[in-house]
Amino acid sequence: MQESTEEEKKLAIEAGNVEDSFPYITVAVDGGWAKRSYGHSYSSLSGVACIIGQKTQKILYIGVKNKFCYMCATTKREHTCFKNFTGSSASMEQAAIVDGFNQSEKIYGIRYKYVVGDGDSSVYARIQEKVSYGRSVIKLECANHCVRAYTAALHCLIKNRQFQIESRNILKKHVGKISSCTRKVIAKSSDLLNMKMQLKDSFAVVMGNDIKLLEHSPLFLEMEKARDNVIRKADRLLRNVTTNPAERYTYVNSIQIYRW
Ligand SMILES: [Zn+2]
Numbered sequence: 001m002q003e004s005t006e007e008e009k010k011l012a013i014e015a016g017n018v019e020d021s022f023p024y025i026t027v028a029v030d031g032g033w034a035k036r037s038y039g040h041s042y043s044s045l046s047g048v049a050c051i052i053g054q055k056t057q058k059i060l061y062i063g064v065k066n067k068f069c070y071m072c073a074t075t076k077r078e079h080t081c082f083k084n085f086t087g088s089s090a091s092m093e094q095a096a097i098v099d100g101f102n103q104s105e106k107i108y109g110i111r112y113k114y115v116v117g118d119g120d121s122s123v124y125a126r127i128q129e130k131v132s133y134g135r136s137v138i139k140l141e142c143a144n145h146c147v148r149a150y151t152a153a154l155h156c157l158i159k160n161r162q163f164q165i166e167s168r169n170i171l172k173k174h175v176g177k178i179s180s181c182t183r184k185v186i187a188k189s190s191d192l193l194n195m196k197m198q199l200k201d202s203f204a205v206v207m208g209n210d211i212k213l214l215e216h217s218p219l220f221l222e223m224e225k226a227r228d229n230v231i232r233k234a235d236r237l238l239r240n241v242t243t244n245p246a247e248r249y250t251y252v253n254s255i256q257i258y259r260w
Pocket of ligand 1: 069070071072073079080083187215
């Protein structure tokens with residue numbers, strides 16, 4: 001993990017990403033994996049969090065918090081104690097992530113300036129509050145998550161019988177293209193205003209003349225609301241970052257080593 005961090009640091013310096021004399025990088029964070037994947041009751045007694053470098057897609061930090069120590073529970077013998085956390089189970093992963101951020105500056109002289117998560121704002125709040133440089137950390141949205149949520153919202157409208165079937169059929173015809181167009185705009189836009197404008201125009205671009213059939217319908221109003229949700233996040237989508245599920249596999253495997 002030290003090697004990965006040095007690699008990220010080198011790339012940051014090469015790209016001129018330095019602020020307050022610290023090289024800064026983009027990371028993806030994830031926590032709570034154990035709880036999601038396993039239903040075991042002990043999972044609430046330990047929490048795992050992971051920080052991945054966006055450029056290298058390598059693991060920079062794995063933190064484990066334990067509320068429970070098997071040795072403490074079963075023997076009075078002296079032992080290396082695994083207990084390193086007291087507090088609510090929900091805050092365990094957050095605490096592990098905060099540790100990771102704090103040690104980035106102290107040990108490696110590097111800052112995690114941009115952080116990609118899958119929408120959990122409580123982790124971000126904790127980073128801002130507890131990390132030495134937390135005030136300068138900026139949360140980014142995962143472009144894939146964002147477009148997937150948008151597409152799902154449009155599919156909900158297609159199924160909603162409140163709206164006229166004719167309108168819904170027009171949306172149904174175009175929903176795939178709206179989705180891929182949105183993803184492309186996020187990937188290719190380099191400035192904020194341009195991205196916002198292209199997202200705003202996406203319906204007209206994709207639907208062509210069909211838009212005239214929809215424009216004044218109640219369905220179209222809802223479509224615009226869904227689209228504007230994406231536009232509102234534009235500044236956080238600008239770097240086209242993603243949390244890559246394939247990489248999660250590596251991450252999960254490496255965590256196995258740390259679990260006992
Ligand atoms: Zn113990």
